[in-house]
Amino acid sequence: MLLGIAPLRISFGGGGTDLEEYHNIHEGFTISATINKFTYVFVRIRNDSKIQSFSPDFATHLPPKVIDKITPSQGHEIVLTCLKEMKFNKGADTFFFSDVSLGSGLGASSSLTTNFVKVILELQNKKWTKSKIAMKAYSIGHDVLKWGIGKQDEFASAYGGINLYKFTKDKVNVTPVSLKKSTLKELQNNSLLFHMGSRGHSSKVLKRQVTNIEKSSKKTLEALYNTKKIAVQINDALKQNDLTAFVELINQGWKEKKKHASGVTNKRIDEICKIAFNHGAEALKVTGAGGGGHLYMYAKPSKHKKIEQALKKIDVKNIPFEFIDKGAKVNHIENL
Structure with a gap:
């Protein structure tokens, strides 16, 4: 077997x-x-x-x-x-x-x-x-x-x-x-993952993005250009062990991602993000195509409990994880 x-x-x-x-x-x-x-x-x-x-x-x-x-x-x-x-x-x-x-x-x-x-x-x-x-x-x-x-x-x-x-x-x-062990440890200690609820298969949101790409939607193409530029900058920030820049780029990337297509975010996701920031989150983004699923978050460990407790009240569950x-x-x- x-x-x-x-x-x-x-x-x-x-x-x-x-x-x-x-x-x-x-x-x-x-x-x-x-x-x-x-x-x-x-x-x-x-x-x-x-x-x-x-x-x-x-x-x-x-x-x-x-x-x-x-x-x-x-x-x-x-x-x-x-x-x-x-x-x-x-x-x-x-x-x-x-x-x-x-x-x-x-x-x-x-x-x-x-x-x-x-x-x-x-x-x-x-x-x-x-x-x-x-x-x-x-x-x-x-x-x-x-x-x-x-x-x-x-x-x-x-x-x-x-x-x-x-x-x-x-x-x-x-x-x-390649990250220094100390940088990877800090990234791990400051990272959180939350489950917001299921959203079905990602293909629905992605197919809307494909339609926008094929129609040469100016808004979508500009957002995608900015998105890939941010990915390269995140790579540079991590190589330079600069987690301050990493935080800023995660937030910039989430702003651009929301322009890719309708359905990437919604009222519930926006409310979850607002509550998280109000309780100490420094950066966040929905993982995957969007519309639900999981939320990646960066926050100082001293803020984790407050964030977890606030989000638990609206049925958003913390998912412990480690990078491998x-x-x-x-x-x-x-x-x-």
Whole structure:
């Protein structure tokens, strides 16, 4: 039996410029960090040619059938599509789940797809580069499942760590961000993550961004240009161990992100942000495409309790987390 574990991510800046509708014409830049929240995939080879799939997150079970006769329910379309696209021709039992709920804004769907691709490669005894794994996972999500997604989440999950990603028409460059241990510790100690409630799949918001890009919306294109510039500046600030500049850039990035498309923010998110700032937050941004999910926040540790208590009153839950530097991995589990 194999266990695949793939991390989720917090995007600090540049989101939206990883959409191929944008970076096929303009360069895109994003910067993100993987965290100790994961997707998990268990796969066991069967003695027949049937596929069986379990998902506790969706409370669903697909009983054993030949893959072409299975009608996928929510979540399982990722499993079945990965098996088909990777030309996996054996029977298997799969069991998959995540540390976060649907619509987290932390790249869970892309992490799960990346995870399945890596597990299937292990079963096929194939060795691919991290870049090739990420691109295959992206192709499955974008081209086959028709999610309106960008590329940063698959690359973040495959590579792990804090990285600056440069997107062009034919290539994705991944540059690790080296931080002093003291700076990383300070960043960790000042960082908070809150769950605001589910928002559904990010593709709805992202598809509105794509429409704005294709229509050459001046407001959207200017915001995306500023957004990618901020991503590069965040990279520079972190390399220079300048967290004061990091804070300012996170806030600038959130202001620009709200101009990408309708639905990035709403009245509830605006109210949550207002309460957070009133209780000591220095910077914040919604992770992912927006519209709900999780809120990343930067505040001095002495302010954390006040912020947590204030947001708890409106059903916004603190999610403890740590930054990690490892990407997707596969473990062999024997003799359980």
